[in-house]
Amino acid sequence: MSAEIFAVVNQFKSEIENAAPSTKEEVEQFRIRFVGSKNVLKPLFGEIRNVENERKKEYGQLVNAVKGAAEAKFQALKDAAESAAEEASSQDLDLSAPPEPMSLGAHHPITITMNRIVDIFSRIGFTVAEEREIEDDWHNFTAMNTPEDHPARDMQDTFYLKNSTEMLLRTHTSSVQSRVMMSQEPPIRIIAPGRVYRNETISARAHCQFHQVEGLYIDENVSFAEMKQTLLYFAQEMYGPDTKIRMRPSYFPFTEPSAEVDVTCFICDTKGCNVCKYTGWVEIMGCGMVDPAVLKNCGIDTEKYTGFAFGMGIERQAMMLYSINDIRLLFENDVRFLKQFTSAI
Ligand code: DAH
Numbered sequence: 301m302s303a304e305i306f307a308v309v310n311q312f313k314s315e316i317e318n319a320a321p322s323t324k325e326e327v328e329q330f331r332i333r334f335v336g337s338k339n340v341l342k343p344l345f346g347e348i349r350n351v352e353n354e355r356k357k358e359y360g361q362l363v364n365a366v367k368g369a370a371e372a373k374f375q376a377l378k379d380a381a382e383s384a385a386e387e388a389s390s391q392d393l394d395l396s397a398p399p400e401p402m403s404l405g406a407h408h409p410i411t412i413t414m415n416r417i418v419d420i421f422s423r424i425g426f427t428v429a430e431e432r433e434i435e436d437d438w439h440n441f442t443a444m445n446t447p448e449d450h451p452a453r454d455m456q457d458t459f460y461l462k463n464s465t466e467m468l469l470r471t472h473t474s475s476v477q478s479r480v481m482m483s484q485e486p487p488i489r490i491i492a493p494g495r496v497y498r499n500e501t502i503s504a505r506a507h508c509q510f511h512q513v514e515g516l517y518i519d520e521n522v523s524f525a526e527m528k529q530t531l532l533y534f535a536q537e538m539y540g541p542d543t544k545i546r547m548r549p550s551y552f553p554f555t556e557p558s559a560e561v562d563v564t565c566f567i568c569d570t571k572g573c574n575v576c577k578y579t580g581w582v583e584i585m586g587c588g589m590v591d592p593a594v595l596k597n598c599g600i601d602t603e604k605y606t607g608f609a610f611g612m613g614i615e616r617q618a619m620m621l622y623s624i625n626d627i628r629l630l631f632e633n634d635v636r637f638l639k640q641f642t643s644a645i
Pocket of ligand 1: 474586610611
């Protein structure tokens with residue numbers, strides 16, 4: 301009895317070994333016969349009760365091996381069919397077809413504007429200085445000639461860190477001036493782009509975070525005339541060669557004398573428009589000769605050195621350059637808005 305059952309199993313065994321299905325249909329037939337849910341090997345497991353005790357173990361191992369061989373063969377046939385299909389489809393590739401359009405990223409308008417400003421100043425020897433956004437009171441205010449009881453502190457509403465009267469989010473990039481002066485010997489010629497924070501109500505025209513670029517030049521015999529010429533160069537590079545500048549006397553605690561700089565309106569070319577409010581001029585920055593008190597605070601010899609400084613907001617200029625009417629758009633990161641900007645720098 302046992303011998304007959306063994307013979308049946310061995311027959312399936314050699315059938316499996318010799319099977320060479322080549323078409324999809326033949327593979328499917330193989331699967332149904334040997335691997336599918338109603339395969340021919342299944343009943344063989346039950347036959348073990350008809351095998352004499354001494355050969356039960358041998359029988360069990362044989363049936364399991366045949367089952368394993370069937371599954372392995374089917375898997376191999378399946379893999380071979382899949383890679384053949386892949387190869388066939390890669391032969392369908394048309395390498396001369398135009399590629400899928402690739403969507404390029406774009407720089408943020410703030411980055412574009414900031415890079416332009418940095419680029420213009422680096423051409424005349426200014427190097428970039430970057431500093432911390434979480435600053436201490438001394439570097440942001442006191443060193444910049446704005447001690448605690450100074451009324452000019454009210455010019456900027458400050459975010460202090462929780463439970464601190466000392467640490468704050470810098471309210472202007474002028475804090476970089478004190479950091480640089482404390483760590484470098486003149487001549488100093490730096491440009492400091494970066495983010496600043498003020499406790500302002502957010503509206504179309506104001507935000508609690510924005511960007512500035514600060515400039516500082518300290519050397520022997522630096523004059524107001526030099527500052528004027530430097531800023532004229534900047535304005536003409538930034539807004540066009542026919543741009544003119546004018547300086548209006550102003551007040552900043554860290555400069556004396558101080559001025560605000562206007563440029564001829566680059567939107568309407570002084571004819572009058574709503575960007576320049578029909579005056580023909582737009583204000584772009586504050587500037588002045590570094591107050592000797594600031595130099596002293598930062599350990600610079602005021603007998604030997606003088607300097608000028610300037611600071612400008614980026615958002616306002618980006619908004620004017622790109623006709624953006626709401627500052628909040630610059631902070632929302634809506635790709636439909638951002639995709640409109642492209643630039644080489
Ligand atoms: N820190 C000033 C502000 O935030 C801008 C400024 C004005 C910077 C005059 C300067 C400067 O360096 O000389 O409004």
